[in-house]
Amino acid sequence: MSDRRPLVIYPEYFDSRLARTEGRRLPTVECVKSPTTEELATLAKSMGLAPTAEKASHPAHWSAGRGRMRLAWGGAKVELLHQLGAKLKEARRTD
DSSP states (O other), X not given: OTTSOOEEEOGGGGBTTSOGGGTOOSXXXXXXXXXXXXXXXXXXXXXXXXXXXXOOOOGGGTTTOOOEXXXXXXXXXXXXXHHHHHHHHHHHHHO
């Protein structure tokens, strides 16, 4: 993916407390409460990806300061979001 920009992933995409209009990208059954950028980066690393965590915030929640993650992905963004959401649910289930 050398000629494409990296994907930007915000923890808000996976937050079950948010409405879709507030930034959630997945159905609530695939989301968890208050995910963190660090959790997502750890899961992305376990998938063999090389994420970079940043301090920037989601535009709709700029004051929250939850950060974001950038990574290279060769497929559709929504596909990656579903995979990360499933891994996040599984990781929270085992904690």
